[in-house]
Amino acid sequence: xxxxxxxxxxxxxxxxxxxxxxxxxxxxxxxxxxxxxxxxxxxxxxxxxxxxxxxxxxxxxxxxxxxxxxxxxxxxxxxxxxxxxxxxxxxxxxxxxxxxxxxxxxxxxxxxxxxxxxxxxxxxxxxxxxxxxxxxxxxxxxxxxxxxxxxxxxxxxxxxxxxxxxxxxxxxxxxxxxxxxxxxxxxxxxxxxxxxxxxxxxxxxxxxxxxxxxxxxxxxxxxxxxxxxxxxxxxxxxxxxxxxxxxxxxxxxxxxxxxxxxxxxxxxxxxxxxxxxxxxxxxxxxxxxxxxxxxxxxxxxxxxxxxxxxxxxxxxxxxxxxxxxxxxxxxxxxxxxxxxxxxxxxxxxxxxxxxxxxxxxxxxxxxxxxxxxxxxxxxxxxxxxxxxxxxxxxxxxxxxxxxxxxxxxxxxxxxxxxxxxxxxxxxxxxxxxxxxxxxxxxxxxxxxxxxxxxxxxxxxxxxxxxxxxxxxxxxxxxxxxxxxxxxxxxxxxx
Amino acid sequence: xxxxxxxxxxxxxxxxxxxxxxxxxxxxxxxxxxxxxxxxxxxxxxxxxxxxxxxxxxxxxxxxxxxxxxxxxxxxxxxxxxxxxxxxxxxxxxxxxxxxxxxxxxxxxxxxxxxxxxxxxxxxxxxxxxxxxxxxxxxxxxxxxxxxxxxxxxxxxxxxxxxxxxxxxxxxxxxxxxxxxxxxxxxxxxxxxxxxxxxxxxxxxxxxxxxxxxxxxxxxxxxxxxxxxxxxxxxxxxxxxx
Numbered sequence: 089x090x091x092x093x094x095x096x097x098x099x100x101x102x103x104x105x106x107x108x109x110x111x112x113x114x115x116x117x118x119x120x121x122x123x124x125x126x127x128x129x130x131x132x133x134x135x136x137x138x139x140x141x142x143x144x145x146x147x148x149x150x151x152x153x154x155x156x157x158x159x160x161x162x163x164x165x166x167x168x169x170x171x172x173x174x175x176x177x178x179x180x181x182x183x184x185x186x187x188x189x190x191x192x193x194x195x196x197x198x199x200x201x202x203x204x205x206x207x208x209x210x211x212x213x214x215x216x217x218x219x220x221x222x223x224x225x226x227x228x229x230x231x232x233x234x235x236x237x238x239x240x241x242x243x244x245x246x247x248x249x250x251x252x253x254x255x256x257x258x259x260x261x262x263x264x265x266x267x268x269x270x271x272x273x274x275x276x277x278x279x280x281x282x283x284x285x286x287x288x289x290x291x292x293x294x295x296x297x298x299x300x301x302x303x304x305x306x307x308x309x310x311x312x313x314x315x316x317x318x319x320x321x322x323x324x325x326x327x328x329x330x331x332x333x334x335x336x337x338x339x340x341x342x343x344x345x346x347x348x349x350x351x352x353x354x355x356x357x358x359x360x361x362x363x364x365x366x367x368x369x370x371x372x373x374x375x376x377x378x379x380x381x382x383x384x385x386x387x388x389x390x391x392x393x394x395x396x397x398x399x400x401x402x403x404x405x406x407x408x409x410x411x412x413x414x415x416x417x418x419x420x421x422x423x424x425x426x427x428x429x430x431x432x433x434x435x436x437x438x439x440x441x442x443x444x445x446x447x448x449x450x451x452x453x454x455x456x457x458x459x460x461x462x463x464x465x466x467x468x469x470x471x472x473x474x475x476x477x478x479x480x481x482x483x484x485x486x487x488x489x490x491x492x493x494x495x496x497x498x499x500x501x502x503x504x505x506x507x508x509x510x511x512x513x514x515x516x517x518x519x520x521x522x523x524x525x526x527x528x529x530x531x532x533x534x535x536x537x538x539x540x541x542x543x544x545x546x547x548x549x550x551x552x553x554x555x556x557x558x559x560x561x562x563x564x565x566x567x568x569x570x571x572x573x574x575x576x577x578x579x580x581x582x
Numbered sequence: 583x584x585x586x587x588x589x590x591x592x593x594x595x596x597x598x599x600x601x602x603x604x605x606x607x608x609x610x611x612x613x614x615x616x617x618x619x620x621x622x623x624x625x626x627x628x629x630x631x632x633x634x635x636x637x638x639x640x641x642x643x644x645x646x647x648x649x650x651x652x653x654x655x656x657x658x659x660x661x662x663x664x665x666x667x668x669x670x671x672x673x674x675x676x677x678x679x680x681x682x683x684x685x686x687x688x689x690x691x692x693x694x695x696x697x698x699x700x701x702x703x704x705x706x707x708x709x710x711x712x713x714x715x716x717x718x719x720x721x722x723x724x725x726x727x728x729x730x731x732x733x734x735x736x737x738x739x740x741x742x743x744x745x746x747x748x749x750x751x752x753x754x755x756x757x758x759x760x761x762x763x764x765x766x767x768x769x770x771x772x773x774x775x776x777x778x779x780x781x782x783x784x785x786x787x788x789x790x791x792x793x794x795x796x797x798x799x800x801x802x803x804x805x806x807x808x809x810x811x812x813x814x815x816x817x818x819x820x821x822x823x824x
Contacts, residue, residue: 400704407702408785418683442754443780446793474784481787546787 102297109293113286120282127274132250135266136201139252142172142264155258159185162262166211173208173249173265181261187211188263196253196261205248205268248272307336315343323351356420364413368406375402412545419471419552431469433507433576434461437500440476444484453484453494460500463507465576467557475553475561478546479511479572487513487569506559506575513569550574601646601716603627606636606662607678608654616649619705620712633657640666645673647715649708652679652690660693667694674715678703687783706817710769728763731823733802733810735763744802744810754779755798762811762821771818795819 150158162174166187175186181196183189191208251265311327318325326347327340382395441457448455465472480498487494490513497512547561554561554574564571603620605627607613613629620627628643630636633654640648640662652659663675677695679686687698697711728735732745740756742749751759758779762770772791776782799811812820 439780443790446797447788447790450793470783473782477786
């Protein structure tokens with residue numbers, strides 16, 4: 089396609105229509121030619137039959153009365169309107185009788201059927217022609233047919249015909265033929281109808297272009313329109329779905345699913361930047377203020393040392409928070425990881441319980457474990473351990489305000505087609521007026537926990553880890569206390 | 583760090599604890615700080631500002647430990663390590679990186695690194711790890727019995743004795759003590775313990791390691807007059823007699 093191709097040809101509709109049009113036209117032309125030649129052959133054969141009948145009649149007349157009778161019969165028949173062609177000539181080709189005034193030279197030379205239609209002039213017509221020609225051309229060249237110009241002249245001054253040439257016993261030549269005017273008309277009709285058909289097809293092509301372009305491809309346009317809008321920043325926008333359930337709908341639905349995923353990721357990213365802004369700026373400000381306060385005023389070396397130690401502690405906490413945020417984002421973004429393997433969940437849980445056992449004992453909390461198994465999931469041992477240790481850590485912290493003897497129970501069992509890892513404490517639990525699902529949101533810390541150390545990201549991280557493992561994290565009332573249930577899919581794929 | 587040699591039989595080789603360290607780090611300020619801090623700890627550090635220079639230095643010089651930044655101009659850290667390893671250089675390498683995910687650590691170690699530390703880090707952590715990596719100090723892998731003062735650990739029979747008295751340890755406590763004894767006289771950080779004894783690379787919210795260490799300390803020090811497991815303020819622990 090060159091650059092000069094109009095813009096309209098750049099649409100799929102126009103190209104498709106043009107292609108169809110071309111194909112149909114080629115087929116139609118081929119069909120018409122085939123039919124035409126077939127019909128022409130049939131007509132010729134019919135003509136030849138007629139001539140044969142004629143010849144048989146003439147032969148009968150000749151047998152009956154010889155040449156004079158034949159000449160008379162020919163004379164008679166020649167005069168009838170729409171008669172066949174008759175000609176009797178002497179051995180030299182001089183026309184003696186019949187209704188043919190002149191004919192293409194050489195036709196009478198060979199006996200039998202003429203191999204191809206020849207050009208002739210009927211008697212009487214030639215007179216008119218000559219009279220007309222005489223005014224411009226004296227020598228009568230017009231009446232002498234020229235083989236090359238035959239076709240061009242046939243329409244105006246002569247006709248084409250086929251004939252049979254017979255040699256009579258006395259060396260005279262007889263020609264019986266039939267005008268081909270009929271097949272000529274037939275061809276003209278075919279030509280006209282072909283033109284008509286091509287015209288109709290052109291119209292059809294335009295209609296196809298119109299319907300495909302206006303109706304079907306318009307939907308593609310609406311899809312590109314919508315995607316342009318979305319690219320422009322409106323991530324909440326969706327591609328139109330008509331409900332027809334066709335390819336366009338399926339395409340739109342898939343793209344919409346993709347958009348939803350992008351929107352989620354984008355939302356996560358936005359949340360991360362918001363969180364960084366809110367929750368990292370606060371300790372950073374504190375850090376800066378502390379340094380500033382230490383610089384102003386008089387202090388001794390011990391003061392400076394204390395300030396610097398405080399700075400380091402504060403930055404370490406900042407780094408921890410930052411790492412947790414990064415990790416949550418990466419987990420939520422899908423964390424394309426090759427580090428997932430088959431993990432012995434029971435062993436992983438036992439390890440964490442063992443890690444926390446001395447901590448619980450020191451805090452005066454009884455840590456009990458009921459671990460069934462072995463259960464194997466696909467995942468990452470470290471991530472599972474990190475999630476569980478966050479939860480166990482919380483449980484130990486919050487069980488200390490229990491009214492009874494503080495206890496934390498860790499259990500791993502198969503239930504409802506899932507592998508359920510539950511950590512139950514007997515502390516105060518989450519107050520009823522708090523939306524439990526909110527607790528797993530980032531940086532959400534309940535009022536009374538604000539005094540406890542921690543970034544407020546532990547549960548969010550655990551939740552992200554569970555999502556990564558294709559499972560879920562639920563917070564349920566523990567009666568008393570809180571029950572955190574991590575459900576892993578039985579055959580964990582993600 | 584140098585006072586440790588006298589107490590351990592394995593330190594009989596002429597080694598005064600001072601190391602020759604190569605630091606390949608493109609951040610000039612960080613590199614200078616490391617050089618100064620290593621010098622204060624009694625070591626000699628050379629600095630290369632990019633991967634190519636670092637590779638040439640490492641290939642020519644005889645270093646005890648190399649500290650290599652992962653992301654550098656001209657040639658990245660992993661390619662430097664892989665290049666050195668393919669040339670038969672076995673000098674222990676600690677990789678410094680801002681990338682701290684599990685995958686990144688695995689790639690780093692697979693490229694030929696011996697340890698992996700995520701930025702930002704505490705220098706005390708880096709120093710402890712570098713000293714543990716030092717190829718001249720650690721020849722204990724093959725030993726079956728570790729001895730520190732009157733404390734004795736048999737790796738084959740899984741038994742621990744102090745002054746000929748049997749001490750019963752849980753399996754995890756045994757592994758903890760084993761690691762501490764393997765690196766006796768060296769500072770071992772909490773993170774190192776968590777990584778090497780528990781195989782966890784995350785940071786638990788509460789300092790669970792302290793509780794485990796103090797429990798172990800109770801078992802190996804209670805009833806004996808001399809402390810042997812020392813807490814190094816701001817850094818970690820050190821097992822050392824006397």
